Amino acid sequence: MNPPSDPLDSLLDRWHEVPEPPPHLAPEVWRRIAVIDNRSDQPRFLARIEAAFTRPSFAVAFVAACMLLGLFLAEVRLARLHAERGAQIAQSYLRLIDPLLDKSAVKVAARQP
Amino acid sequence: MKHTVLVLLLGLSAGLLGHLGWFFSQRPCGSNDLDCQLEWMKTELKLSDEQFARIKVIHEESSPRLLALAAQVARMREEYDAFEHERTTSGQVDFLEFAHFVEQRRAVDRECLTSTQRLVADASHVMTEQQRERYLGLLGPVLQTGTHILMN
Numbered sequence: 001m002n003p004p005s006d007p008l009d010s011l012l013d014r015w016h017e018v019p020e021p022p023p024h025l026a027p028e029v030w031r032r033i034a035v036i037d038n039r040s041d042q043p044r045f046l047a048r049i050e051a052a053f054t055r056p057s058f059a060v061a062f063v064a065a066c067m068l069l070g071l072f073l074a075e076v077r078l079a080r081l082h083a084e085r086g087a088q089i090a091q092s093y094l095r096l097i098d099p100l101l102d103k104s105a106v107k108v109a110a111r112q113p
Numbered sequence: 114m115k116h117t118v119l120v121l122l123l124g125l126s127a128g129l130l131g132h133l134g135w136f137f138s139q140r141p142c143g144s145n146d147l148d149c150q151l152e153w154m155k156t157e158l159k160l161s162d163e164q165f166a167r168i169k170v171i172h173e174e175s176s177p178r179l180l181a182l183a184a185q186v187a188r189m190r191e192e193y194d195a196f197e198h199e200r201t202t203s204g205q206v207d208f209l210e211f212a213h214f215v216e217q218r219r220a221v222d223r224e225c226l227t228s229t230q231r232l233v234a235d236a237s238h239v240m241t242e243q244q245r246e247r248y249l250g251l252l253g254p255v256l257q258t259g260t261h262i263l264m265n
């Protein structure tokens with residue numbers, strides 16, 4: 001009894017010579033594997049971030065940190081604004097309480113700490 | 114992903130609201146009127162509410178008089194410039210008129226000095242020693258002007 005014919009048989013019959021592998025085959029294979037590995041790192045990183053944000057404790061800490069950062073930046077802006085406005089108001093106050101005061105003296109005084 | 118974006122947006126909104134809320138609530142006064150000046154004094158000298166109320170009354174009582182004097186001083190400076198202009202252009206000066214002007218100016222100067230000194234003394238009286246030191250430090254040029262006028 002003959003076994004059923006395999007479609008591969010005809011192909012194997014046509015394969016007489018094994019071609020020579022291209023030069024640097026192994027390094028090229030490893031290079032491609034490394035490229036695929038690097039590509040798969042990025043989604044893993046995003047997945048980790050997403051996983052962190054799904055944790056309620058992290059989400060609350062993140063919102064609180066944003067709030068604190070906003071307050072800190074506001075405080076920095078306010079400190080600068082207070083210094084500028086303080087000098088201007090000092091000038092106007094000195095001019096109010098002393099009608100004889102000349103402007104140059106007022107400016108010198110306002111710059112004093 | 115939706116949850117992450119939601120938390121990010123919530124964080125940004127909280128930061129922005131906190132920033133703007135704190136900034137606008139603590140922002141210094143924008144104009145140069147008496148209320149702003151008094152607010153500035155309160156912060157600068159760390160005045161208590163009671164001290165602030167008394168100092169406010171003192172300043173509100175003196176302010177109209179000081180503003181009127183300032184207008185008078187400005188008018189007299191213009192008059193002086195007119196005298197000077199006449200002297201340089203025509204080469205003549207009405208000495209009687211000028212003497213009268215000088216007398217008026219001295220009277221106004223004395224009045225300014227008295228008003229300023231009274232205001233500073235009354236305000237200082239309300240303050241503690243440290244506050245008074247800081248206040249008088251801020252008034253350096255005023256006090257120097259006063260001394261200068263007194264010497265004349």
